[in-house]
Amino acid sequence: MNERHRVALLLLLSLTLVWSLVAFGTVEKVPTDSIRNKSTKQVLTTPESHIGDRVIVDGTVASTDPIVVRLRESSVQEMTVTGIDRRKLAVGNRVYVIGTLTGPSRIAGDSVMVQKPWEKTAMHMGSFVGGLLVLGQVRRHWRFSWRERALVPRTDDSARDGEDG
Numbered sequence: 001m002n003e004r005h006r007v008a009l010l011l012l013l014s015l016t017l018v019w020s021l022v023a024f025g026t027v028e029k030v031p032t033d034s035i036r037n038k039s040t041k042q043v044l045t046t047p048e049s050h051i052g053d054r055v056i057v058d059g060t061v062a063s064t065d066p067i068v069v070r071l072r073e074s075s076v077q078e079m080t081v082t083g084i085d086r087r088k089l090a091v092g093n094r095v096y097v098i099g100t101l102t103g104p105s106r107i108a109g110d111s112v113m114v115q116k117p118w119e120k121t122a123m124h125m126g127s128f129v130g131g132l133l134v135l136g137q138v139r140r141h142w143r144f145s146w147r148e149r150a151l152v153p154r155t156d157d158s159a160r161d162g163e164d165g
Contacts, residue, residue, distance in 0.1 A: 040071055047104040058096045061089050084109040092117055
């Protein structure tokens with residue numbers, strides 16, 4: 001297989017991967033109304049000018065009765081959230097609240113995404129373990145050739161030749 005065929009095959013496989021991610025829902029099309037949502041940083045700077053606007057704020061749950069979220073961009077600003085089921089929440093959970101700003105520190109929530117404190121740690125640990133497994137496989141099946149200055153497949157003879165990197 002010559003170089004031109006390899007590049008064409010790589011391009012075809014890459015396009016097939018991208019198509020499958022979009023076709024089967026891994027990557028969603030962003031709804032146009034969410035583009036108009038104001039972010040936490042915008043709401044913090046001038047909350048009075050955003051009253052009545054749809055907003056997305058993120059922070060940590062400080063209280064569940066009433067639901068109070070300490071905003072991530074500011075350690076002092078808190079927002080009271082209404083319209084969200086408090087049974088989903090616990091103090092210390094990281095949340096993203098989507099709703100309408102009804103006052104300078106009040107949101108009528110439409111939906112909430114909850115991230116429990118252990119989820120980020122579990123995600124990082126899973127990635128770390130996966131990286132170690134990949135590194136072990138590369139170390140087991142490949143070697144660095146100083147002569148070629150590249151990774152080359154490991155052969156049984158390569159360990160005896162003293163060229164094992």
